[in-house]
Amino acid sequence: xxxxxxxxxxxxxxxxxxxxxxxxxxxxxxxxxxxxxxxxxxxxxxxxxxxxxxxxxxxxxxxxxxxxxxxxxxxxxxxxxxxx
Numbered sequence: 853x854x855x856x857x858x859x860x861x862x863x864x865x866x867x868x869x870x871x872x873x874x875x876x877x878x879x880x881x882x883x884x885x886x887x888x889x890x891x892x893x894x895x896x897x898x899x900x901x902x903x904x905x906x907x908x909x910x911x912x913x914x915x916x917x918x919x920x921x922x923x924x925x926x927x928x929x930x931x932x933x934x935x936x
Contacts, residue, residue, distance in 0.1 A: 862917040866935045868897050868908050875901035880935035886915055
């Protein structure tokens with residue numbers, strides 16, 4: 853039986869790339885219709901790879917669509933905070 857992936861299998865997440873190592877850090881889930889943020893609030897993020905702590909304005913977060921199973925394997929989708 854062939855299983856096809858649909859658009860609904862992907863979830864929208866807010867991401868920040870570490871300025872030190874360049875690795876992606878998923879900060880939280882976001883609404884699928886969102887394309888970005890206009891806020892200048894500074895977020896403090898600890899890199900999951902190199903553990904460097906860095907700050908980033910919320911407006912610099914990138915919205916990326918990722919397969920649910922990949923996000924779930926690293927973060928557990930149900931425990932990711934929602935970023936509004």
